Amino acid sequence: MCGTVTAGDEGQRLTVAGWVNHRRDHGGLTFIDLRDHTGVVQLVFNPATSPAAHEIAERCRLEWVLKVDGLVGRRPPGSENPNLPTGEVELTVEGCEVLGQAEAMPMGVSDELAADERVRLQYRYLDLRRPRMQRNLRARHRFIKSLRDVADELGFIEIETPTMIPSTPEGARDFIVPSRMWPGHVWALPQSPQIYKQLCMVGGLDRYFQIARCWRDEDLRADRQFEFTQLDLEMSFVEEDEVFLVLEEMISRAFATAFDIPVSTPWPRLPFSEAMRRFGSDKPDTRFGHELEDVSDIFRASSFRVFRGALDQGGSVQALRVQAGAELTRGELEGEWLQVARTYGAVGLAYMWRRSGVYEGAIAKFLSEEEQEALTARLGLQDGDCVCFTAGRTQVAQTSLGAVRLHAARRFGWIPPKRFDFLWVTEFPLFEADPATGRIGSVHHPFTQPHPDDWDLVRTEPTAVRSRSYDIVCNGVELGSGSLRITNPAQQALIFEALGLSAEEAQRKFGFLMSAFRYGPPPHGGFAAGVDRMVMLGVGESTIREVIAFPKTQSGADPMTGSPTPVAPEQLAEVGLRLAKVLERGGTDHDGREG
RNA sequence: GGCCCCGUGGUGUAGCUGGCCUAACACGCCACCCUGUCAAGGUGGAGAUCGGCGGUUCGAAUCCGCUCGGGGUCGCCA
Numbered sequence: 001m002c003g004t005v006t007a008g009d010e011g012q013r014l015t016v017a018g019w020v021n022h023r024r025d026h027g028g029l030t031f032i033d034l035r036d037h038t039g040v041v042q043l044v045f046n047p048a049t050s051p052a053a054h055e056i057a058e059r060c061r062l063e064w065v066l067k068v069d070g071l072v073g074r075r076p077p078g079s080e081n082p083n084l085p086t087g088e089v090e091l092t093v094e095g096c097e098v099l100g101q102a103e104a105m106p107m108g109v110s111d112e113l114a115a116d117e118r119v120r121l122q123y124r125y126l127d128l129r130r131p132r133m134q135r136n137l138r139a140r141h142r143f144i145k146s147l148r149d150v151a152d153e154l155g156f157i158e159i160e161t162p163t164m165i166p167s168t169p170e171g172a173r174d175f176i177v178p179s180r181m182w183p184g185h186v187w188a189l190p191q192s193p194q195i196y197k198q199l200c201m202v203g204g205l206d207r208y209f210q211i212a213r214c215w216r217d218e219d220l221r222a223d224r225q226f227e228f229t230q231l232d233l234e235m236s237f238v239e240e241d242e243v244f245l246v247l248e249e250m251i252s253r254a255f256a257t258a259f260d261i262p263v264s265t266p267w268p269r270l271p272f273s274e275a276m277r278r279f280g281s282d283k284p285d286t287r288f289g290h291e292l293e294d295v296s297d298i299f300r301a302s303s304f305r306v307f308r309g310a311l312d313q314g315g316s317v318q319a320l321r322v323q324a325g326a327e328l329t330r331g332e333l334e335g336e337w338l339q340v341a342r343t344y345g346a347v348g349l350a351y352m353w354r355r356s357g358v359y360e361g362a363i364a365k366f367l368s369e370e371e372q373e374a375l376t377a378r379l380g381l382q383d384g385d386c387v388c389f390t391a392g393r394t395q396v397a398q399t400s401l402g403a404v405r406l407h408a409a410r411r412f413g414w415i416p417p418k419r420f421d422f423l424w425v426t427e428f429p430l431f432e433a434d435p436a437t438g439r440i441g442s443v444h445h446p447f448t449q450p451h452p453d454d455w456d457l458v459r460t461e462p463t464a465v466r467s468r469s470y471d472i473v474c475n476g477v478e479l480g481s482g483s484l485r486i487t488n489p490a491q492q493a494l495i496f497e498a499l500g501l502s503a504e505e506a507q508r509k510f511g512f513l514m515s516a517f518r519y520g521p522p523p524h525g526g527f528a529a530g531v532d533r534m535v536m537l538g539v540g541e542s543t544i545r546e547v548i549a550f551p552k553t554q555s556g557a558d559p560m561t562g563s564p565t566p567v568a569p570e571q572l573a574e575v576g577l578r579l580a581k582v583l584e585r586g587g588t589d590h591d592g593r594e595g
Numbered sequence: 596g597g598c599c600c601c602g603u604g605g606u607g608u609a610g611c612u613g614g615c616c617u618a619a620c621a622c623g624c625c626a627c628c629c630u631g632u633c634a635a636g637g638u639g640g641a642g643a644u645c646g647g648c649g650g651u652u653c654g655a656a657u658c659c660g661c662u663c664g665g666g667g668u669c670g671c672c673a
Contacts, residue, residue, distance in 0.1 A: 022633070022634085024631090024632045024633060024635050024636090025629085025632095025635090026629060026630055026631070026632065026635080026636090027628065027629035027630070028629075028630035029629095029630035029631060029632080030630085030632090031631075031632050031633065031635085033633070040633095042632085042633070044631080044632095046630075047630080048630085061623095061624085062623075062624095075631085076631070078631090079631055079632075079633085081632095081633055083633085084633080087633090090631095103624095104605060104623065104624050104625095105605075105606080105623070105624095106605055106606075107605080107606055107607095108606065108607085108622075108623075110634095112634085113606070113607075113622075113623095114606085114607060114608095115606065115607075116601095116602085116606085116607085116665070116666095117665065117666070118602095118664070118665050118666090119605095119606075119665095121665095168673095170673050171672080171673035172671080172672050172673070173671090173672085191672090191673080192673095194673090216672060217672095218671055218672045219670085219671060219672075221667085221668080221672085222666085222667070222668090224672070226672095339598085339599080342598090342669095343598075343599095343668065343669055344669075345669085441673070442673050443673075444673065445673045446673075448673095543666095553664090553665070553666090554665075554666065554667085555664080555665085557664095559664095559665095
């Protein structure tokens, strides 16, 4: 291979094949850097050695595919290249064959040559030649292989579950697949193998796992594609500790094997309520401190109307010390920073600077001496600091200031490099109320066990019920979630009731699972972890598109294949469907037609 | 559905307080020169009307509106 030729091969006759990465034509002597995924090696074409090969070297262009054979030799003294692993040697070409020609490239292939992501995706097959993509996808392979190896070692077996399953209205929007044999009926692509893996437990396959492809028809993000890969697993006869142990083992070992990143275990466990209180997030970035502080008690009797008003309405006041934040300008705080807080629903972002022992800023004059002193003591504020506040409904105040905390961390460089802080976030609420309708829904899914102490609250105060669900979070990224499941029909009925599902509805939607649980279900629990996100973290990328060979754009399209494509009426007719109206989408690139 | 950023030759950028832009630079491409380079070098050349449409103006890549496309994000993602 190109990148593996070393001084040890001196005197050897070798054949290598690869792409022309670079060409330096001196008229007579011509150098070509030949590249494959292992690296590059310098080829020397000397008209005196082989006129035929040299003629090809003169003619060939970037990204042509060559096969050459020649003699490995040490480079002349002084002409070694210390920046290259193969820099001590070169291959003097004796024979050369052109295996493939390339037209002028629409984009550069080296990592240094930036290209618009749209162009990269349109020519993804060229983009994949980049060392960065090669590295990412090969690391992804090693990671998945390692997960499988460890799972196998721990007694798990990989079971394939169907990709055409019944559609359920719960959760994310389904991708649906019309059925030809059943006109007017549809299949759905799984959002996860949830139900099937639980049925595996009933089936006595006590340790199931799967590297599972999942689909969710929702808007795309940096860390979300509508087609993604999960490490999905389920275990019988376990409680939290066993599940945690297995995942810590699998993931820490796979990180070490695939990315050479040591991950110590066990991981800290942080209850949801504590995560919200300290970090203003259910996926806290714990690589740095600078935690939120609830300062409601200080302002309980304040004359500052903004704080007092929030407290009187049952909300809270949250504070964040921004160390060395005195350098922040009013424009910055009232522009960018306020925008961050507003995005998460905060009405405003209050702030003060501390300089020469006094507080400055618009709100300082509204705070009493006592309040200021209490703040100074509570937050440890010093000269040169800034302090930011949010006030209002506690959850909004926490999440918006939590977002400000992350913004501040980037602005002031609080985040230490090369750290991977894994943790469990536990005891998520079992239910949440839709703020618009007041309807109760499951936070995780309806089969999640309530915390054993909270059964009584299911009827009386459902939103206060904690669940036996848990997330893995690393560096502020949610990597996956899981729970212990309900297997007792009476308990399950109580949950459905709290969700406002009638017995008939529950039977219709989940009947087969409920039926299964009538025949000796083992207690079980499991987890699903996002493979794309884990690999993203492991290779240091900031979007999962960089670790997926052929991803979609944010608008859910593929510029390379020009898909999705308009459906042909004949295709629809075959499955018994007809369009109500052809909706055209896209401009220059889609030649869809109004119909 | 909302908010924010971006769209100039094949690629990446500059220009964008309107007229010296008949659009500049680098890489790539084409031709020629060059036997030790490695972001090789030299000489010459082709290539964009500035995403699209509309408007303001005597005049727009530069201002405004709409639209298409890319990215980030809130909602959404059991």
